Amino acid sequence: SILSVFCKLCFLINISIPVIFLQEYLRHFYDDDSTTGSCDKKTKVQEMQRYFGLLPSGELTEETLAVMKKPRCGLSDVEQVGETVRWKKKRISYRLETKKLISVVNIAWKLWSNVTPLKFRNRIMTVADIDIFFYSGDHNDSSPFDGRGGVLAHAFMPGLQIGGDVHFDSDEDWSFNSTGINLFAVAIHEFGHALGLSHSSDPGAIMYPAYNFDPNYEPQLSFDDVKNIQKLYGELLLDTFDA
Known part of the structure; x- marks a missing residue:
């Protein structure tokens, strides 16, 4: 057998x-x-x-x-979604369950808006395109979390209802520095999925599937990340730059 x-x-x-x-x-x-x-x-x-x-x-x-x-993202490494799976608008709203993390989330979104015409806005009371939640174990989306280690988070590609939503495993030892799992680095990665990006085999890319955070460097988009997100949404133009 x-x-x-x-x-x-x-x-x-x-x-x-x-x-x-x-x-x-x-x-x-x-x-x-x-x-x-x-x-x-x-x-x-x-x-x-x-x-x-x-x-x-x-x-x-x-x-x-x-x-x-290795701790990693919960999405497949081989499923390619193509350039048609993306948001058909440039202003995208999100809603965060945990308000104390808003500054970290805003900076993570900023990395993607710095290289595209996209603009992200936080919604508090109204419906948003992207909902961001922390869950433990089975949370009714057919992709249960597995406790500390293993899968850290997952996201859904752009679309209606659950499309674009981002889920983090609440059982992880999340942190904002070199101890535990760096939330900022994982958030940038999952937001890439929420915008339509697949995984990258480039170890230096944010979209690399395994957790690869180096405490000596601030997480940044690689050339591969920028190239792929601009395939979906185009480059940042001067008249769309948000200083």
Whole structure:
């Protein structure tokens, strides 16, 4: 069976890992059908290894498992949404459940508006395009959080109803500095999804799926991030610059 194949593989490389974890990781982030055979599983592991710049052996090396276990975004690494999934307007509203975080959220949005014609406005009482919430565990969107570590947050691509909404795992050790998980860095990433961006395999990009915060540097958009967001919304023009 598939389970026995992977159990033997884990034994041979002297690594203990729950097979269910591997299956769920590949299913969730690499669109793997759990009914496929071991050859297809190996192909999916190779796909993951190529994405993260690892040797595509298809084997569960220590380096591969270390990447799999990194805290990360909950969206798929291989699902590409294309340039048609975007907001069809330049003024986008958002509503934040936790008001004390408004300054962090505003600065995170500012990074995206600094390179596009987009403008973001906080709504308090009225309906907004994007709702931002902190949830724990199952929160009725078919993507339950898994407690501390693992998936940190997820967002929905632009659209009606839940489209564009951003959810953070409230069980994480969120912080504004080098301790715990830096909320600012994760917010910039998830807001990119809310605007229509997919993941990037560039380790220096904000849209890189694994948590990659360096406390020695302020999170900034990479060339890859700017190029991709401008494909959707265009460049910031002088007459739209908001000083």
